[in-house]
Amino acid sequence: MGNQRGIKYGIGILVIIVFTYVLSNYHVALNFILRRWDITVESIFNSDRAFLFIVLLTVIMVLLNEIRNARKDSDSIFLRTIPGLKAVEEAVGRSTEMGRPILYVPGIMDMNEVETVAGVIILGHVAQMTAQYETGLDVPVARSIVMQAARESCKEAYLSQGRPEMFNEDMVHYITDDQFAYAAGVNGIMQRDKPAACMYMGKFYAESLLFAETGNGIGAIQIAGTASQAQIPFFVTACDYTLMGEEYFAASAYLSRKPELIGGVTTQDTVKLMLIGLIIVGLVMRALFDLDIVSFNLLDIIG
């Protein structure tokens, strides 16, 4: 099946390359036809970016195909265990037993960041669990639009669990836009309310360690997830579980097991394999070019 898929993708990439070529040069054929009427047209396709266009269409092709495969049979697709995500349900259970709320921080950036949107999606899953277990949920946010989106997500989660009466709009509340004022506000909530579990899922900057250390100080179980590369070490050091980079984006697939989302995870892996292949080929071609064995430089095409 792996070979079949590889051949399918290979053919797909060839088709994409031909399509891109046509797109880059259609104006030549058109001008040839229209020259009789003295009409010339310019190409609206930026052919300097042709390689990136091919990559984009390849990723789209792989994504749609993987989702189709996942819809046919998602159970056979293996997703390795991510300890941080398994721990989410444990954390909710722990909070319920202790009678203390869960603190969820969806990052400090706005909804234009993919990480924040991913954080709001994971919040939906956590809210479903808190609705199920009847645990308190506190979501302080740093942006007004995030507040609205997070409220919608929580409301739908509580509705889907048949617990609309448990939802309160003020469980998602705005503190401030300023980075350290927000950190001070969240730390104050931690010190006063002493949540049993703290989850940090989103885009963070320097305040990440402030959250994590304060959470550690109150004895809460801490689960973090971020694609902010500089903050991953702080979360790894201070939190019990950390979802790093891609694991964070795979979280929604892992929690929901929806075929569309599982397809996204397998797409990432497939594209990564393709990239590794491209890096190796590029390395070899460049070496051959530098040794004067071949006369063309692959990197000139890639750009």
Place this chain on the structure above:
Amino acid sequence: MIWKRYIPIAIVGFFGSLTLFGWFIESEGIKAFIDDDATQWYDIIASFAIFLGALNLLKLQFLKVLKQQSGWQYSVVAIVSFFAVFVIGFFMRGAFVVDIPNADVQSTYFTQGAAEEAVNQLKDSGVTASITPAQWGAHIQTEGGLFKWMFDNIFTPLSATMFALLAFYVASASYRAFRARNFEATLLLLAGIIIMIGRVPLGSLIPSWIIMYLLVLVLGIVVNTYFKSRELVFIVVALGLLGVTALFLYLDSTTVVDIFNAFITGGVISGFEVLGSWFTGWPINQPSIFYLPALQEWIYTVPNLAGARAIMIGIGLGIIVTSLRYIFGLEKSYIGDQ
């Protein structure tokens, strides 16, 4: 249902596709939309959305004060601060410049009354001065003005204090978490120590020969752990120490013969002086692989960067795939559709 579900998905799909594929299209209109308009539309929406957040904040703080919940006093501070800064920024200039033209001297006062009083005092002393209120917009950053005073004396110290907490938290987090529980943790620990010491001037004072001697001792510990043989440990450590010494004998220009001659011809004191200068004359940064700043630079620019690039590629792929899921309407949780 249509308004709540399909229209938001259509909006996301349309604008997402336009922004994504528009990058490949040579069209001034589309370029202008992607480069300028799209981000500005977002900023305008976010700016108006601040009202929602501010109202929510005020509502919760007021409720806390009214119900006298725990910590309600801080809520009073929050409410008072909010309105104070709002009023000062939007309704009070807070910056009235008193100008003495002949002396090229300027003073800024918070209120018009204070500025007028100053002018009157100067008039009584025979000095002519004029009042120029700062322009709206420029009033928040006028030197000596009320808003700038608040920024310099309240906001700046508070921000700096919160950031400074990180120094303490880094120390306690490192102390708690950096334990050599296994091979990877040990590697992390060693890399962390090398970077921390190598990055600061103190690291450049530590000669490479100290590091080499330390490594020999560590090797002795490792040999003892695995082989539990005192003789073997003694041989390894002795050979190691002799080897490092021989290496630096080779690198240093002073020879053992010079030291010997110093003792014979110059006496004990002279001999020890030459011995000391031989010892301290060992090159501080050779071999460079054991010199902390050089080692730190290598760790930073080679293995660290390689790992960072790999993580960045993974994150980039995650962002692309997640964004495509939103654009194609495959992921709808952000509008609450589970």
Place this chain on the structure above:
Amino acid sequence: MRFLENIIVKFGSVDRRVIFVLIGLAVLVPLLSPVDLAIRPTPSSQKVYDAVDSIPDNSNVLISFDYGPSTRPEIHPMTLGIMRHILSQDRGHKIYITCLWPDGLYMAKDALKTINEEYDLVEHEDYVLLGFRPGNEAIVKGLASDLRKVFTVDAAQNPISEIPMMEGINNLNDFQFMFTGSAGYPGTFEWVQYGADPTGVPLSSGTTSIQVNEVMPYVQSGQLKGILAGMPGAAEYEKLIETPGIAIQGMAAQSYGHLVIVLFIILGNLAYFITERRERKY
């Protein structure tokens, strides 16, 4: 030996407030009683220095203040160092200042106040403070295409058209060098992606230590002409321009702070090993 082991084991479970106090002292004492430590410039700081040195005479230099009071101790010395370097060359350079952060405007004003005490600059002849505009990367994109659309007035509300040194400045292509002191978003990445790459204008940056990891690939690829990495980078630059400032003063504090952290880590690990050995024994 047992006594020593017991002391070390005690260090393994010390209250974190003790660590806080010792870190506080390690940082405070060198600040109150300065210690001279030798500063060695690194290649990345040297690249910034060389980039500024190689700016042609009578150039227009854009400096962007993209940081706030929290990161001021790290980045402010960098921007001061760059401005001092440019002005000390006395080669007719003009400085244009923008801010992508609202707090950056105050940082810029403070920097200009400090520099004015040393160089006696004339506003609108030697420098112009364009100020802050909201919009994050849209501002950088706007500057790259049409600066006059983004800035119609400067920070003091003077129309751009009436400022002599704004003549001929229409977009980023009219600058010969750019520097950004950046503490996060928006900052270095946005300037590289939307400012330097499309226009080809040389760009250098100073960032907080934690960001250097993310920015280093741009330095290695040549998209950034060097980087000043945190306070050590600022101190190195002060050393290169031979003008000691607050960064060099702060390096002793940082050095001793790091030393205390490392000592605690080593003691903590020793305690861990001793405890493990005792548990295995019994």
